[in-house]
Amino acid sequence: MAIRQIRTIGDEILLHNTKPVKAITPRISMLIGDMLDTMYEAKGVGLAAPQVGILKQIVVIDVTEEGNNPLVLINPEIIELSGEQTGQEACLSVPGKAGIVTRANYAKVKAYNEHMEEIIVEGEELLARALQHEIDHLSGILYVSKVEDGIFDVNITEEEEKNEE
């Protein structure tokens, strides 16, 4: 497993569409492992393949505090959305920034797991937000195009601490 470089806003690859995964090859398995490592290392709650420069429909998410319950979603598709939530959102590809985005409060997603078995994932609040945010990445959509009052700087104490180590 390895940490991959996270592409940041301004990198055109983030604006591209992605292709579905046809089969779990060793290369795809390695990519999934690397995406998980990269997400945890960056202390993110989600990461989509275009963020590491790969135009494939793969998303990893972990919204748990402990960071021990990863979701791997291949070729994910939103099949139901309901309700509404308005709150702060950020992205590993837009470091040090956040913005207010309104999303559905509930999301139901059909996808395949890392064994290419069909799964259904349902979530509310943070998980619903992460599902919508990450699946947007697969169509080249960044949250900054959905913010209500522009993006703003956020406290980066944690990153500063890490840099001091």
Ligand code: NI
């Ligand atoms: Ni993002």
